[in-house]
Every structure is written in structure tokens, then in C-alpha cells.
Amino acid sequence: MSKRPKTAGSFLSRLRRPTGRLRDMPIWSKLGLIMIVPTIATVVVGTSGLIDHLDTLNNANRAGDLANLTSYSGALVDTLQDERAAAVLLLGANAQTREEYDKTYTGVHQGVDRARESYSQQRAELDGLPANFTKVLDRIDQSLVDLPGTRSQVLNNKLPLTDAARAYEGLINDLLDIRDSASQLAGDTDLSERMRAVAATARAKEFLSVRRVVVHRALIQGSMTPVLRTDYIATGTGQQQALQNFQAVANQTESELYQQTVAGSDQRQVENYLGWINGNTTDSMAGAPFGANEWDAAMVANARLIRTVEADLDGDVVRLADQLRSDVQRRVFLETSLLLGMLLLAIFFAYLVARSMARSLRDLRQGALSIAEHGLPHAVGRLRDPKVTGQLTPMQLANQIAEPLPVRSKDEFGQVTEAFNAVHLEAVRTAAEQAALRASVATMFVNLARRSQILVDRLIGHLDRLERGEEDPDRLAELFQLDHLATRMRRNDENLLVLAGADSTRVQRQPAALIDVLRAAQSEVEHYTRIEFGVIDRDIEVVSHAVNDLVHLVAELFDNATAFSPPDSQVMVEARRVGERASLYVEDRGIGISAEQLADLNERLATPPQVDVAVSRMMGLVVVARLAARHGVRVELRPGTDRGTVAEVELPPRSWCPGRSPGGRSSRRCPPPSRAWRRLRCPPSARCRRWATLRRHCHPVRVARATRSPSAGGPSSRSRATAPRVPAGRCPPGPT
Numbered sequence: 001m002s003k004r005p006k007t008a009g010s011f012l013s014r015l016r017r018p019t020g021r022l023r024d025m026p027i028w029s030k031l032g033l034i035m036i037v038p039t040i041a042t043v044v045v046g047t048s049g050l051i052d053h054l055d056t057l058n059n060a061n062r063a064g065d066l067a068n069l070t071s072y073s074g075a076l077v078d079t080l081q082d083e084r085a086a087a088v089l090l091l092g093a094n095a096q097t098r099e100e101y102d103k104t105y106t107g108v109h110q111g112v113d114r115a116r117e118s119y120s121q122q123r124a125e126l127d128g129l130p131a132n133f134t135k136v137l138d139r140i141d142q143s144l145v146d147l148p149g150t151r152s153q154v155l156n157n158k159l160p161l162t163d164a165a166r167a168y169e170g171l172i173n174d175l176l177d178i179r180d181s182a183s184q185l186a187g188d189t190d191l192s193e194r195m196r197a198v199a200a201t202a203r204a205k206e207f208l209s210v211r212r213v214v215v216h217r218a219l220i221q222g223s224m225t226p227v228l229r230t231d232y233i234a235t236g237t238g239q240q241q242a243l244q245n246f247q248a249v250a251n252q253t254e255s256e257l258y259q260q261t262v263a264g265s266d267q268r269q270v271e272n273y274l275g276w277i278n279g280n281t282t283d284s285m286a287g288a289p290f291g292a293n294e295w296d297a298a299m300v301a302n303a304r305l306i307r308t309v310e311a312d313l314d315g316d317v318v319r320l321a322d323q324l325r326s327d328v329q330r331r332v333f334l335e336t337s338l339l340l341g342m343l344l345l346a347i348f349f350a351y352l353v354a355r356s357m358a359r360s361l362r363d364l365r366q367g368a369l370s371i372a373e374h375g376l377p378h379a380v381g382r383l384r385d386p387k388v389t390g391q392l393t394p395m396q397l398a399n400q401i402a403e404p405l406p407v408r409s410k411d412e413f414g415q416v417t418e419a420f421n422a423v424h425l426e427a428v429r430t431a432a433e434q435a436a437l438r439a440s441v442a443t444m445f446v447n448l449a450r451r452s453q454i455l456v457d458r459l460i461g462h463l464d465r466l467e468r469g470e471e472d473p474d475r476l477a478e479l480f481q482l483d484h485l486a487t488r489m490r491r492n493d494e495n496l497l498v499l500a501g502a503d504s505t506r507v508q509r510q511p512a513a514l515i516d517v518l519r520a521a522q523s524e525v526e527h528y529t530r531i532e533f534g535v536i537d538r539d540i541e542v543v544s545h546a547v548n549d550l551v552h553l554v555a556e557l558f559d560n561a562t563a564f565s566p567p568d569s570q571v572m573v574e575a576r577r578v579g580e581r582a583s584l585y586v587e588d589r590g591i592g593i594s595a596e597q598l599a600d601l602n603e604r605l606a607t608p609p610q611v612d613v614a615v616s617r618m619m620g621l622v623v624v625a626r627l628a629a630r631h632g633v634r635v636e637l638r639p640g641t642d643r644g645t646v647a648e649v650e651l652p653p654r655s656w657c658p659g660r661s662p663g664g665r666s667s668r669r670c671p672p673p674s675r676a677w678r679r680l681r682c683p684p685s686a687r688c689r690r691w692a693t694l695r696r697h698c699h700p701v702r703v704a705r706a707t708r709s710p711s712a713g714g715p716s717s718r719s720r721a722t723a724p725r726v727p728a729g730r731c732p733p734g735p736t
Contacts, residue, residue, distance in 0.1 A: 059187025092220030
């Protein structure tokens with residue numbers, strides 16, 4: 001009796017579970033959820049765009065904060081540049097000018113502190129910045145904390161002039177690095193380019209300020225030393241590079257602003273001073289047409305012009321960032337409102353549609369479940385009866401067995417019901433065709449196998465007549481090869497009979513010793529010379545009704561083992577009896593089988609599959625599975641100890657009985673053994689004489705008596721007595 005598939009049973013059982021979870025909700029609720037899914041998909045798409053806009057908004061907010069920070073940092077840099085120049089003048093002053101420069105240096109502190117306070121307030125509002133940016137900001141914070149100490153050392157003349165200039169220069173460069181990093185985090189191409197233009201302007205102003213300090217140091221020392229000359233040239237080159245970067249990213253308005261602002265008498269005065277320094281062929285500054293105050297005044301005036309451009313560009317950047325932030329906020333608000341409106345509208349329409357469809361779907365659901373639970377199983381059960389399938393055509397069977405659902409409307413739900421009825425009818429008709437086809441194929445297999453068996457038996461009989469009286473070992477060996485091929489052909493015919501569900505016509509009337517069963521199976525495989533017998537218990541006899549099938553089963557295992565192992569390797573066979581269990585082990589030395597494939601093969605051996613295309617590719621295992629199921633034999637494949645695969649065959653108590661012990665007693669009643677095992681797969685006449693002739697030219701197979709152990713569970717590596725290897729066709733295996 002067939003069983004209902006587990007998947008279908010579990011599905012129907014889930015449908016009968018009480019409600020309480022999402023998948024157990026009533027059908028109208030599920031339908032409502034299903035109809036909301038497209039709405040949710042639309043919302044997800046809209047939300048994706050909204051998330052992008054929110055990211056843009058966050059970037060715009062951050063860009064606005066960074067724009068304000070860079071603006072405040074620009075003001076702080078401008079005051080720090082003045083403080084640096086004043087510190088250099090103070091540290092290089094003589095006794096007459098020290099008091100004046102001391103007042104100048106102290107006077108710029110107030111402007112630096114005001115700019116520092118504004119910068120620190122804006123700095124405190126920033127968070128969530130990249131690690132490298134945060135590292136620069138932390139370094140600036142620490143430098144501002146150390147600034148009072150630097151001032152004290154300058155006022156007390158305890159800091160060398162070079163170290164003082166380097167201390168201010170490090171802080172200023174960090175503040176300028178803020179502009180470069182901020183331009184990379186702007187999140188908008190236009191805003192990023194505007195910020196890069198301001199950063200280039202600030203860099204050009206810094207190179208000008210450094211040149212201011214370098215010339216002051218030269219005036220203090222009275223000569224332009226090689227080190228100072230190198231610094232002087234570097235500042236000029238750096239300023240030109242910064243201006244080139246500015247022109248590369250600045251728009252026309254920004255370029256015109258710079259050209260119109262950085263011009264006039266102050267610019268010409270600086271160019272005159274720089275022209276004299278560039279044309280001075282000596283290092284002496286004694287003939288300079290300017291003093292420290294004149295040089296400082298000219299450089300301050302020129303720096304003020306560049307600072308004006310910088311401040312204007314900073315203002316443009318702040319306004320652009322604010323405008324970008326406002327645009328993004330407005331767009332986010334509009335899209336959020338539209339998205340929420342669409343969501344509410346979709347939910348409302350989904351509810352209306354779900355409520356109108358629930359009733360019709362409930363009827364269709366109940367009818368479908370009725371067919372799934374009762375109609376189809378009942379129809380398939382009737383199709384398994386050969387009497388039913390043999391009397392009517394598939395369409396007549398489908399019309400008679402399939403019970404359609406009633407169609408109560410002409411709308412889409414009625415059309416779905418009609419379509420379901422058509423599917424149901426076609427499914428039953430297809431099942432009927434398949435049942436008829438399976439019956440026809442099985443009958444065809446049986447007829448072909450029976451006819452082939454008759455021909456093969458006639459061929460074997462003819463070979464037996466030829467072997468009768470033949471004494472030439474070589475010619476007899478060639479006849480044996482033909483006989484061997486014919487025997488394999490007969491086994492193939494019996495495979496077809498097994499697949500078709502028919503029994504073999506040959507019946508064994510007496511029990512046979514297991515060793516004789518193994519020898520008979522060995523004689524039916526192509527590479528019989530590679531099969532070696534290890535420990536074989538002699539007191540195991542196979543009951544008569546299972547002898548032929550067990551020979552067939554073992555022959556298929558032998559054939560698989562020799563086919564899927566190296567041609568120069570041996571296949572070891574052992575059989576043991578432990579208590580009421582009799583086990584047979586067939587071990588090859590192949591490459592083995594993966595764990596997944598091994599599990600699949602064992603599943604097929606435990607549950608014989610239906611006949612399909614895959615059976616032709618693994619017919620041997622399918623035949624083994626069906627023969628094992630017929631007699632309750634368990635066959636399992638497992639990996640070998642070192643390599644290869646072990647096939648374990650466990651015989652149930654009803655398939656075997658203990659042989660007679662040396663004292664003539666047996667532990668369980670069994671029909672007495674006879675010479676009937678000689679009829680296993682061969683006629684008793686000529687073939688037995690053939691064995692007698694051939695055994696004069698080859699050695700018999702030796703079988704060791706097993707030493708049983710309660711822990712025996714697989715092939716043993718001890719007590720193996722093997723037959724000598726002989727060429728195929730020269731020494732056939734068989735009873736000795």
C-alpha cells in the first residue's frame with residue numbers, strides 16, 4: 001500500500017493548524033497582506049530615493065557646518081600669520097626696537113583670541129567626521145592649548161627664532177588642511193569646487209606670509225643665507241602653484257574678483273621689493289631699498305588684499321551650502337509627504353480589494369483543499385488498480401474519476417475555478433496515461449526479458465553441448481568465455497524482470513551454503529579474477545526461496561565494485577555471523593564516494609525508486625534495492641578504512657539458517673543441504689564436467705574458516721586466503 005508523500009502531508013497538516021501565527025491567519029487577511037506587498041515594494045523604491053535625499057541632507061548639513069568652520073579657520077589663520085611675523089620681529093629685535101615689537105606682538109594676541117573663540121564654538125558643533133579629519137582637528141585643539149606657552153617663551157626670549165616660526169607654521173598648516181579635507185566632504189560638486197578655490201587662495205596667502213617671515217629673518221641676520229634663499233624660492237614656487245590651482249577650479253566670477261582685488265599700488269610695491277631681492281647677486285641685505293617696517297607694511301597690505309578675496313569666497317561658500325541645505329530639506333519634505341500619501345492610499349485600496357475578494361477566494365480555497373485532500377488521492381488510488389486502468393481510456397477515466405468544482409459566477413473568480421477544474425481534469429488524465437504507460441512498459445520489459453531469456457538459455461544449452469567431451473583446455477576456456485558472456489546477458493534480462501516487478505522463472509528448491517552463493521555470483525561478473533574471498537563463515541546457508549535473488553544481488557555488488565575501482569586492484573569479500581545476524585562485506589579500493597552522494601545512494605537502497613530515466617544509469621543499485629526489499633535484506637554503503645567503498649549486506653533471520661556444525665548439529669532448523677547449489681545459474685550436466693576438466697589446469701579458490709568475534713562488524717584484514725591471479729578466460733571461478 002502506497003503512502004502519501006511527506007511534503008503533501010506536512011502541507012495539509014499546516015493548513016489544519018489553529019490560527020495564531022502569520023501563516024495561520026484567515027485567507028482574507030493573507031490576501032490583504034499579499035495585496036499590500038506591491039504597495040510596500042513601491043514604498044521601498046520611494047524610500048530608497050528618500051534615503052538618498054536624507055544622505056544628501058546630512059551631507060548638506062555637514063557641508064554647511066564645514067563651510068562655517070573653514071570661514072572661522074581662515075580668520076584664525078590670518079591673525080596667526082600676523083602673530084608669527086610679530087614674534088619673529090620680537091625675537092630678532094635689538095635693545096632699541098624690542099619695546100616697540102613687544103607691544104606689537106602683545107597687541108595681536110587679542111585678535112587671535114577672538115578668532116580662536118569663534119573657531120572653537122563652531123568646532124564643538126561637529127561630530128561624525130572621518131577619523132583622519134578628526135585627527136587633524138584634535139591636533140589643532142592641542143596646538144591652541146599650547147599657544148599660551150609659546151607666547152610666554154617668545155616674550156621671555158627663551159625660544160629660538162626658527163623654533164617659534166616652526167611652531168606657528170605647524171598650527172597654520174593644520175588649519176589650512178581643514179579646507180582641503182572639507183572640500184572632499186562637501187557632497188556636492190559645485191560646492192566642493194568653490195571650497196577648493198578658497199583653499200587655494202588661502203594657501204597662496206600662507207606662502208606670501210612665509211615669504212614675509214623669511215625676508216624678516218634675512219634682514220635681521222643682514223644676509224640671505226643659502227637656507228633662507230632656499231626657503232625664499234620655495235615660497236615663491238608654492239605661491240605660483242597655489243594660484244594655478246585656484247585658476248583651475250575657480251569660475252569666471254572668482255577669477256575676475258581675484259584679479260581686480262589683488263592689484264594696485266600695494267601689489268606693485270611688493271613686486272618692486274621682490275624684484276630687488278631676486279636681482280641681488282650677493283647674499284648681503286645691506287643695500288636693500290627697504291627696512292623691516294617698510295617690508296612688513298607692504299606685505300601686510302598685499303596679504304589684506306588676498307584676505308579680502310578669501311573672505312568673499314568664504315561668504316559665497318557659506319551661502320551656497322545654506323542654499324543647498326534648504327533645497328534638500330524642501331525636496332525631502334515634499335517627497336516624504338508624497339510617499340506617505342501614496343502609502344495611505346495604497347493601504348486603503350488594498351483593504352477594499354481584499355474585502356471584496358475574500359468571499360470568492362474562500363470558496364475557491366475550500367474547493368481546492370477538498371480536491372487536494374480527497375479528490376486527487378482518491379483518483380490516484382483508483383488508478384493503481386489494474387482492473388480500472390485496463391477497461392477505459394485515460395480521458396474516460398479522467399471524466400469518470402475527476403469531480404469538478406461548482407462554478408457559481410462568470411467573473412474572473414469563476415474563470416479561475418474553471419481553469420482549476422481543467423487543471424484537475426488534465427492532472428487526472430495525465431496520471432491515467434502515466435499509469436497505463438507504466439503498465440505497458442512493465443509488460444514490454446517482461447516480454448522482452450522472457451524472450452531474451454529463452455534465447456540465452458538456448459545459447460547456454462548449445463554451449464553445454466559443445467563443451468561435452470571437449471578436453472582441450474584452451475578451447476574449453478574460449479567456450480567458457482562465451483558461456484560467461486551468456487550468463488551476464490541472462491543477468492541483464494533478470495534485471496529487466498526485477499525492474500518490471502516480475503519474478504524470475506528459475507526457482508531454487510534447496511538451501512545453499514553462502515560460499516556457494518558467493519561463487520555463483522562471482523562467476524557472473526566480467527572481472528571475476530579480481531574478486532578475492534577473505535573470511536567466510538561456512539555455517540551460513542541461504543534459504544531456498546532467497547538463493548537466486550541473493551546470487552543476483554551479490555553479483556550486482558561485485559560488478560559495481562570491479563567497475564569503479566582500479567583494474568589492478570582486488571575486491572575483498574567477507575561474510576560473518578554474529579549471533580542472529582549474518583553480514584556480507586564487499587570492499588573495493590576505488591577513489592571512494594563523497595558523503596553527499598553516499599547518503600543519496602543509501603537512501604535509494606533503503607527506498608527503491610520508481611522506474612525512470614535515472615534507472616538506466618544506475619540499474620545495478622536499483623535492482624539491488626528491489627531485491628533487498630523483496631527479502632528484507634539491508635544493504636548499506638559506507639567509506640572504506642583507507643580508501644574505496646564497503647558494501648554491507650545484512651541478511652534477516654528469515655533469509656538464512658545456520659549450517660551443520662562439525663558434530664552434525666545446527667542451532668536452527670533448516671532443510672538439509674544438497675548438491676542442488678550446483679544448479680545455481682548453470683545446468684547440472686556439461687558445466688559440472690567442465691569444472692572437473694578445468695580444475696586440472698588452475699587452482700581452486702581457497703576459503704578460510706572464519707574466527708567469529710562478537711565485535712565483528714566489517715571486513716577483516718586477517719585470515720585472507722586468496723586465489724592466484726590468472727588471465728581472464730583461463731581459469732573461471734566456481735565451486736571446487
